[in-house]
Amino acid sequence: MATVTAPLRETTEPAASRPPEAYKKWGRESWKLRAPLLPALVFLIVVTQLPFVATLVMSFMNWSAQPDAPERSFAGLDNFKTVFTTPAYRTAVLNTIEMTVVVVGVSALLALGIALLLNHAFIGRGVVRTMMIAPFLIVPIAAAVFWGNGILMTGFGLVDGVLGQLGVPGAQDIAFLTDHPKLAIEIQLIWQWTPFMMLILLAGLQSQDPEVLEAASIDGCNGWQTFVHMTLPHVRRYLELSIVLGTIFIVQNFDSVLGMTGGLNSTNIPYAVYETFYSAKDYGVASALGVVVVIGSLIIATFALRVVSSLLEEESR
Amino acid sequence: MNTWNRQRVAKIVIPIAAWLVGIIFVIPILYMVLTSLHAPQDAQTYPPSWGAPLTLENYSGLFTSANPITPALINSVITSVISTLLVLALAIPAAYALAIKPVKKWSDAMFFFLSTKMLPMVAGILPIYLFTTQVIKMPDNVIILILLYTAMNLPIAVWMMRSFLAEVPPAIIEAASIDGASTLRILTRIVAPISMPGVAATSLICFIFAWNEQLYAKVLTSVAAQTGPVFVNTLIQTEHAYLAELAAGATLISLPVLIAGFAAQDKLVQGLSLGAVK
Numbered sequence: 214m215a216t217v218t219a220p221l222r223e224t225t226e227p228a229a230s231r232p233p234e235a236y237k238k239w240g241r242e243s244w245k246l247r248a249p250l251l252p253a254l255v256f257l258i259v260v261t262q263l264p265f266v267a268t269l270v271m272s273f274m275n276w277s278a279q280p281d282a283p284e285r286s287f288a289g290l291d292n293f294k295t296v297f298t299t300p301a302y303r304t305a306v307l308n309t310i311e312m313t314v315v316v317v318g319v320s321a322l323l324a325l326g327i328a329l330l331l332n333h334a335f336i337g338r339g340v341v342r343t344m345m346i347a348p349f350l351i352v353p354i355a356a357a358v359f360w361g362n363g364i365l366m367t368g369f370g371l372v373d374g375v376l377g378q379l380g381v382p383g384a385q386d387i388a389f390l391t392d393h394p395k396l397a398i399e400i401q402l403i404w405q406w407t408p409f410m411m412l413i414l415l416a417g418l419q420s421q422d423p424e425v426l427e428a429a430s431i432d433g434c435n436g437w438q439t440f441v442h443m444t445l446p447h448v449r450r451y452l453e454l455s456i457v458l459g460t461i462f463i464v465q466n467f468d469s470v471l472g473m474t475g476g477l478n479s480t481n482i483p484y485a486v487y488e489t490f491y492s493a494k495d496y497g498v499a500s501a502l503g504v505v506v507v508i509g510s511l512i513i514a515t516f517a518l519r520v521v522s523s524l525l526e527e528e529s530r
Numbered sequence: 531m532n533t534w535n536r537q538r539v540a541k542i543v544i545p546i547a548a549w550l551v552g553i554i555f556v557i558p559i560l561y562m563v564l565t566s567l568h569a570p571q572d573a574q575t576y577p578p579s580w581g582a583p584l585t586l587e588n589y590s591g592l593f594t595s596a597n598p599i600t601p602a603l604i605n606s607v608i609t610s611v612i613s614t615l616l617v618l619a620l621a622i623p624a625a626y627a628l629a630i631k632p633v634k635k636w637s638d639a640m641f642f643f644l645s646t647k648m649l650p651m652v653a654g655i656l657p658i659y660l661f662t663t664q665v666i667k668m669p670d671n672v673i674i675l676i677l678l679y680t681a682m683n684l685p686i687a688v689w690m691m692r693s694f695l696a697e698v699p700p701a702i703i704e705a706a707s708i709d710g711a712s713t714l715r716i717l718t719r720i721v722a723p724i725s726m727p728g729v730a731a732t733s734l735i736c737f738i739f740a741w742n743e744q745l746y747a748k749v750l751t752s753v754a755a756q757t758g759p760v761f762v763n764t765l766i767q768t769e770h771a772y773l774a775e776l777a778a779g780a781t782l783i784s785l786p787v788l789i790a791g792f793a794a795q796d797k798l799v800q801g802l803s804l805g806a807v808k
Binding site: 246247248249250252253254256257260261262263264265267268271327330331333335336337338340341342343344345346347348349350351352353354355356358359360362363364366368369371373374375377378385404407408409412413415416436454458461464465467468471472482483486487490491496499500503504506507510511513514517518521522 | 536540541544545547548549551552553555556558559561562565573574575576577578620621623624626627628633637639641642643644645646647648649650651652653654655656657658659660661677678680681684685688738741742744745748749758759762763765766772773776777779780781783784787788791792795798799802803
């Protein structure tokens, strides 16, 4: 049964319901209460925040690891200028936005439709649900390389083969990966992430009170009216949650680009960072790109945090 | 259309549509498994050789070839399992402090944890690469991956565990505390039994994410510490018929995740939504 978590308890609440002596004891020992938090906090700061500070510093340096490169020096904003004026990097930024919007948008719509289907009782619902989850349980790089080599590959890929067997002329030469590399990646990502969003939405639908729906039906609401006025408002927060979580993962996608096109006309920012530092060994520019992704992510994260906290607060009323 | 008719249509249309969608989503996986069971020369033909004889030679080849998959699988198991245990060791005390005994400013701490998860992994990868290869000179080492996967999963684990631990009624703990029960006793006798399903869900999610990770593994390992996902990518050897073996490798490394995910479908939803959806 789907329900939403227990309310987030505010600090004052338990204190008010607690006997005064106990409260005093807790106050005295407040450092003891915080102590269990520290290992996790310190570990996270060291492993995730320090490297980012280093990236920030490096983004202002001329630093290349190429054998003939000049000495390291202060670069000012040159690396950022390079990021925004080099067409390849600008394209990477636009590709990231395009792929994220398309994948998250299409996945969310498909997921909502499928979740509504699976919210009905029918023969084999459990089996269909299991089949739907499966794409999300394939290791992402494994899924990407098989989509690239087994399904969309020119000639021996499944799609060309089936189109050929259906009598489509010239099917053997259809080259999805080189003609439509971004679309190919988007299709693979939609296939992998729709199940994820669908699971969250289905949990949301199943937390809806069936008596409310029954009452609406008795009062003469038709299916569409019930959906628009009852189901959609209820499911809205789950939809927002699945969209922000999906966005966080899709923006960071590296495996699909590497596994399917190797960046051919489909480089996104994570892949551009990887190429710039791993192949081109330009540490300064790679760091500047990293800083740009972080700023973009902070904007998304602001929305994400608001949605997550409102979901928790809403349900705690 | 009257209601009676509408309901009859829905009874027929909904199952058909649902089954169709399910089949469409599962076809790529079925085709991957079928390809992995075909001989290499049958696996990459135009059009596909649907009825070609089935064989397990690609799977046995993965283990017996000159460059076997075994070390990569062992590395994957080591990094995923140990990082998951480390995550639990760090996340459970933190979540306990946040859920059962809310410390001041606890929501700030929660959002700090979550915000580190939203920091893209590529943002810190270059300093980490330089640090491991040039400062501590430990390239190609699973220890580095274990620490990174622990940090990667810690925010999710704290969020999930907090939501599970928040279900422990505070009154019980206070009563036990007033009766003189020690913190250890409270933890082992009251909190642990109630939160065990949460620990299971959290472990499952952390294991899956660590097992799936490829970017850090690719950049920070070469031979000795190579993990399964990095190995699969090396199976693309276009000078000979490679697709069958690639399909076998992709299927094999996905098996643990498929089994874990199917075995705990409901926990998967809880985990993916950071414990917000039960």
